[in-house]
Each structure stands twice: as C-alpha cells, then as structure tokens.
Amino acid sequence: xxxxxxxxxxxxxxxxxxxxxxxxxxxxxxxxxxxxxxxxxxxxxxxxxxxxxxxxxxxxxxxxxxxxxxxxxxxxxxxxxxxxxxxxxxxxxxxxxxxxxxxxxxxxxxxxxxxxxxxxxxxxxxxxxxxxxxxxxxxxxxxxxxxxxxxxxxxxxxxxxxxxxxxxxxxxxxxxxxxxxxxxxxxxxxxxxxxxxxxxxxxxxxxxxxxxxxxxxxxxxxxxxxxxxxxxxxxxxxxxxxxxxxxxxxxxxxxxxxxxxxxxxxxxxxxxxxxxxxxxxxxxxxxxxxxxxxxxxxxxxxxxxxxxxxxxxxxxxxxxxxxxxxxxxxxxxxxxxxxxxxxxxxxxxxxxxxxxxxxxxxxxxxxxxxxxxxxxxxxxxxxxxxxxxxxxxxxxxxxxxxx
Amino acid sequence: xxxxxxxxxxxxxxxxxxxxxxxxxxxxxxxxxxxxxxxxxxxxxxxxxxxxxxxxxxxxxxxxxxxxxxxxxxxxxxxxxxxxxxxxxxxxxxxxxxxxxxxxxxxxxxxxxxxxxxxxxxxxxxxxxxxxxxxxxxxxxxxxxxxxxxxxxxxxxxxxxxxxxxxxxxxxxxxxxxxxxxxxxxxxxxxxxxxxxxxxxxxxxxxxxxxxxxxxxxxxxxxxxxxxxxxxxxxx
Numbered sequence: 001x002x003x004x005x006x007x008x009x010x011x012x013x014x015x016x017x018x019x020x021x022x023x024x025x026x027x028x029x030x031x032x033x034x035x036x037x038x039x040x041x042x043x044x045x046x047x048x049x050x051x052x053x054x055x056x057x058x059x060x061x062x063x064x065x066x067x068x069x070x071x072x073x074x075x076x077x078x079x080x081x082x083x084x085x086x087x088x089x090x091x092x093x094x095x096x097x098x099x100x101x102x103x104x105x106x107x108x109x110x111x112x113x114x115x116x117x118x119x120x121x122x123x124x125x126x127x128x129x130x131x132x133x134x135x136x137x138x139x140x141x142x143x144x145x146x147x148x149x150x151x152x153x154x155x156x157x158x159x160x161x162x163x164x165x166x167x168x169x170x171x172x173x174x175x176x177x178x179x180x181x182x183x184x185x186x187x188x189x190x191x192x193x194x195x196x197x198x199x200x201x202x203x204x205x206x207x208x209x210x211x212x213x214x215x216x217x218x219x220x221x222x223x224x225x226x227x228x229x230x231x232x233x234x235x236x237x238x239x240x241x242x243x244x245x246x247x248x249x250x251x252x253x254x255x256x257x258x259x260x261x262x263x264x265x266x267x268x269x270x271x272x273x274x275x276x277x278x279x280x281x282x283x284x285x286x287x288x289x290x291x292x293x294x295x296x297x298x299x300x301x302x303x304x305x306x307x308x309x310x311x312x313x314x315x316x317x318x319x320x321x322x323x324x325x326x327x328x329x330x331x332x333x334x335x336x337x338x339x340x341x342x343x344x345x346x347x348x349x350x351x352x353x354x355x356x357x358x359x360x361x362x363x364x365x366x367x368x369x370x371x372x373x374x375x376x377x378x379x380x381x382x383x384x385x386x387x388x389x390x391x392x393x394x395x396x397x398x399x400x401x402x403x
Numbered sequence: 404x405x406x407x408x409x410x411x412x413x414x415x416x417x418x419x420x421x422x423x424x425x426x427x428x429x430x431x432x433x434x435x436x437x438x439x440x441x442x443x444x445x446x447x448x449x450x451x452x453x454x455x456x457x458x459x460x461x462x463x464x465x466x467x468x469x470x471x472x473x474x475x476x477x478x479x480x481x482x483x484x485x486x487x488x489x490x491x492x493x494x495x496x497x498x499x500x501x502x503x504x505x506x507x508x509x510x511x512x513x514x515x516x517x518x519x520x521x522x523x524x525x526x527x528x529x530x531x532x533x534x535x536x537x538x539x540x541x542x543x544x545x546x547x548x549x550x551x552x553x554x555x556x557x558x559x560x561x562x563x564x565x566x567x568x569x570x571x572x573x574x575x576x577x578x579x580x581x582x583x584x585x586x587x588x589x590x591x592x593x594x595x596x597x598x599x600x601x602x603x604x605x606x607x608x609x610x611x612x613x614x615x616x617x618x619x620x621x622x623x624x625x626x627x628x629x630x631x632x633x634x635x636x637x638x639x
Contacts, residue, residue: 004519004525318492319492
C-alpha cells in the first residue's frame with residue numbers, strides 16, 4: 001500500500017516539474033558543496049601527511065643560537081650528542097648534523113643543493129630510505145671519506161629526468177671542486193621537517209667530511225633527539241635545556257645559546273588548521289542545507305494549500321490521516337533525496353574540474369557522500385513533517401469546501 | 404432496533420463555534436430512520452442543514468450531541484481516525500456536485516482509488532474498476548483524465564468510484580447540480596437502478612425534478628426535520 005502512496009507522491013511531483021526542481025536546487029547546491037568541502041579537507045590532510053611523512057612526531061630539533069644579543073658564539077657541538085643521550089631520560093636516539101648549501105656538478109650540469117653532514121644514524125632518525133647503494137658508515141665519518149648519499153631530486157637535476165636514479169651509484173660528482181663518489185641514492189621523500197627544504201634535493205656527506213672539508217665555518221649545526229614517546233616531548237625539551245646549559249656552563253642570567261622545536265607539533269598545528277577550515281566550510285554548507293530545507297517546507301506548504309481539496313476527497317473516500325501524512329512526507333523526502341543524488345553526482349563532476357586548477361587538491365571521499373546524503377534526507381524528513389502533519393489533520397469538510 | 408434500518412438518529416445536534424465563542428446551531432435535534440435499500444432525498448431551504456446532516460451521516464463531521472446508529476451500532480461518539488476512515492472507505496460512497504475527481508489521475512485510477520486506501524492489490528482493483536466503468540458505459544474513457552471528459556462522464560466516473568468498495572450506503576450532495584437536464588436525468592436513472600440493487604441512497608437536492616426519483620423525501624428547515632415524508636406538489 002505504501003508503494004501505491006509513494007507512486008501517488010511521485011506523480012504529484014512529476015506533474016509540477018519546475019517547482020520540484022526549484023525546490024531542490026538548494027539541496028543540490030548544499031550537498032555538492034558539502035562533498036567538495038569534505039574533499040578539500042581530505043586533500044589538505046593528505047597533503048600535510050605527504051609533506052611530513054618522513055617526520056617522526058617524537059623528534060626534538062636542537063640548533064645553535066647565534067648573533068643575538070650577547071651571544072656571539074654557540075657552544076653547541078657534536079659532543080652534546082653524547083651528553084644528551086647519557087643525561088636525558090626517555091631518549092631513544094640522538095644524532096647531529098651540519099647543514100648548508102653547496103654547488104654540485106656532474107659533467108656540464110651544475111646546481112645548488114642542500115648539503116647535510118650526517119652521522120650514520122641520521123637516516124634512521126629522519127626516516128629516509130635507501131633506493132640503491134649503501135648508507136654512510138662510521139668508517140666514512142672517521143676517515144673523512146669523500147663519499148655521498150644523494151636525494152632523488154639531485155639525481156634528476158644533474159643526470160636528467162629520464163635517468164634511472166639507481167644507476168647514479170658509483171658516479172663521481174664535483175662539490176665545490178672536491179671529487180665525491182655517490183655510494184647511495186635515497187627514495188623520493190617529498191618535503192622535510194625544515195620548511196621548504198627538501199630531502200630529495202640534497203646531498204649527504206659524512207659529518208666530518210662536510211664539517212672540515214666542504215662547509216667550514218659556514219656550517220649550521222643541529223642535533224636531532226628522538227624521544228621514546230610523544231608524551232615525553234615536553235619534559236624532554238626541559239631536560240635538554242637543563243643539561244645543555246650546565247654543559248655549556250651558562251650563568252643564570254645568560255640566555256641559552258641554543259634553541260629547539262618539535263616538528264611534531266607543527267604537523268599537529270597544520271592538521272588542526274586544516275580541520276578548522278573543513279569544519280568552517282562544512283558548517284557553511286550545513287547552513288545552506290538547512291535553508292534549503294526551509295525552502296522545501298515552504299514549497300510543501302504551498303503544495304498542501306493547493307491540494308487541500310484533493311486531501312478532502314481522499315479523506316471522503318477513506319484515506320486515513322496516516323495515508324495523507326505518508327504521501328506528503330514521501331513527496332518531501334523524494335525531493336530531498338533526489339536533490340541529494342543530483343548533488344552527489346554534481347560534486348563528483350566538480351571535484352576533477354577543481355583539481356585541474358593550480359593549488360587545488362580535492363580528494364573525493366565516501367565520508368562526504370554519506371554525510372551530505374544522510375543530512376539531505378533528514379532535512380526532507382524534518383522539514384516535510386510539519387506540512388504533511390498539517391495536511392493529515394485537515395478537517396475533511398473544510399478541505400472539500402476549498403477551491 | 405430493527406435490522407432492516409441502515410441509519411437511525413436520535414436527537415442529533417451539531418453546533419459550530421465562531422472565534423468570538425458564539426454558538427451556531429446547525430442541527431437542532433434530528434430524529435431519523437432510513438431503511439436498508441431506501442432511496443431518500445433530503446430537501447429544504449439553503450442553510451437548513453441538509454449538507455451538514457449528509458456529512459455527519461458520512462462521518463466527515465463529528466456530531467456535537469445525540470446518537471447515530473449505523474447498522475445498529477451507535478457511532479456518534481467515535482472520534483478515532485482509523486474507524487472513521489474505515490467507515491468512509493467501506494461503508495459509504497460519496498458523490499459530489501462538482502464530481503471531485505483527481506485531475507492528475509485517469510478515469511480508471513480515479514475509480515480504483517478507494518481500493519488503494521483499502522489496501523487491495525492492483526490486479527483485483529483494476530478488474531473491479533473496469534467492470535464498474537463498463538456498467539456505467541464509460542469503459543472506452545478509462546484512460547482519459549477528468550479534464551478530457553464531459554460533466555456527465557465525470558459524474559459517472561465519480562459514481563463508479565463511490566461503488567468501488569461496494570458500500571451499503573451512497574451519499575450524494577446535489578449530484579445533478581453541475582449537469583444539464585439530460586445528463587442529470589441519466590444520473591438519476593443510474594441511482595434508481597442502484598436503489599433496486601439494494602443500495603441505501605441518501606441524496607441532498609433542492610430540485611423537485613430530481614427529488615421525485617426518490618422513494619421518500621425528507622424536508623428540513625432551520626436544522627430540524629419538519630417532514631419525514633414530504634409530498635411534492637402534483638404538478639411534478
């Protein structure tokens with residue numbers, strides 16, 4: 001029997017196509033907006049994950065503080081690595097590296113890259129994986145070997161886009177005049193913990209080679225401390241401060257000659273801001289959906305008013321209040337679900353179009369579809385109920401009398 | 404209470420209340436007996452309460468006071484929508500002056516609508532509706548919408564609809580009011596035939612030409628029945 005009533009609802013909607021379409025326009029816009037917006041949110045989160053994927057949430061970076069106020073020379077050096085690993089609790093790994101920039105050339109190609117002087121455990125801590133060859137060893141460090149591990153971006157720049165990056169192992173490159181042999185190539189990584197600098201467009205030398213041979217006094221030194229858990233980051237930073245101040249023999253009145261930050265919190269902050277943005281956009285889309293619900297309610301009231309006589313006839317020939325209620329409720333639900341379906345389809349069409357534009361990264365998600373679709377159906381049910389209820393309670397004689 | 408009575412009313416009253424609280428007494432104590440298979444015409448002046456009485460009989464209106472026996476059972480106090488809808492659906496068939504067909508539906512679907520609300524399956528419904536359309540000689544119009552039918556044809560569709568669930572009682576409010584005299588007479592002939600088939604027919608009319616087809620005429624004035632067996636003047 002509900003099938004019959006559903007059919008009646010359908011035929012009533014079909015008989016006024018333009019009005020039906022206009023009344024669901026809001027739902028269509030609302031639903032497709034939710035879908036696009038959720039897609040944008042998902043895209044932003046993915047981008048952030050991508051950017052920080054080689055970053056561990058348990059890292060603390062310690063670096064020199066130079067040329068500020070009274071501090072002219074930072075005492076931060078490679079010996080502090082041992083101090084931190086011995087005196088700070090809950091530390092799982094510590095490494096030091098120096099970094100700078102250097103011009104690297106191969107044949108006639110030449111370009112400037114980031115240069116890291118790295119201890120062997122550097123690659124562990126930074127989650128960098130090898131694509132071919134070997135990583136740097138303790139012996140390389142002790143002997144100041146003229147060997148390097150390089151990022152995939154460097155290989156592409158110097159050897160050409162089509163070059164198989166794995167074949168770069170064994171090649172000799174020139175670093176500010178010094179001949180260096182490539183012993184390993186890293187897998188492609190994306191971003192790095194340090195801003196715009198990429199681990200891909202970089203060259204990695206043994207710590208001692210970089211410090212003494214290539215960079216000299218221009219070297220910027222950093223220590224990376226890996227804590228055993230995210231919960232210990234804060235106390236870890238306090239402990240490192242205490243230990244290093246004692247080690248550097250700083251007076252109470254003196255400022256620390258080093259500073260530190262935890263990249264994990266940067267990821268958190270970035271994700272938080274992405275979440276906030278999606279939430280904001282979803283609330284806007286939700287308002288659109290609610291407003292369109294009011295539109296549907298409006299149309300349903302007009303429909304009920306127009307069909308008052310029909311309601312009277314239906315009651316006179318034996319329709320129950322329940323039958324009338326279901327018919328009008330069906331109509332509003334068909335409208336909102338219909339709008340939902342069109343909106344979902346429209347959203348799926350819009351997303352690839354948006355992705356063609358620079359700076360847009362929209363990822364379609366089931367979550368967005370389910371969210372918007374469910375919501376639009378609820379809007380139809382909620383806003384359709386009152387007009388349908390009013391219709392079902394009309395007095396049959398009054399309804400019959402209306403024209 | 405005799406079994407042969409279709410409808411019996413005892414002191415039925417109906418009042419409306421205006422927004423200022425004023426009471427308008429439309430029916431002021433109706434006593435009425437209508438036998439099964441009887442064809443009764445309700446006549447009287449405008450505003451005399453004919454249509455209100457018909458609507459109360461048809462359970463479209465609740466009565467304010469009094470007893471209303473339908474097939475021996477007092478339903479005057481029933482307010483439950485399910486029961487009232489059931490009575491309107493199965494026990495009564497309504498025929499209106501303005502036909503009151505659904506403009507979107509074909510003649511066939513209009514006729515079968517009461518069975519939709521009765522929950523009867525489509526094949527059974529359609530068979531019965533087609534039979535009725537055939538009986539009323541409008542089978543060839545089954546797929547036409549009301550706007551594509553003449554007044555007489557529309558009223559036949561409406562009569563077919565009223566008969567759909569095979570009710571005992573037919574209620575007609577000025578059934579010929581919107582028809583020319585030829586079509587009006589044809590509709591009356593149909594009513595006569597239905598009365599012969601033992602349908603109880605209660606018809607509101609203000610024209611003697613129509614009323615004379617009835618077995619009995621009840622005359623109303625000011626919300627009361629003033630004559631239970633009114634005789635038309637001989638020139639009709």
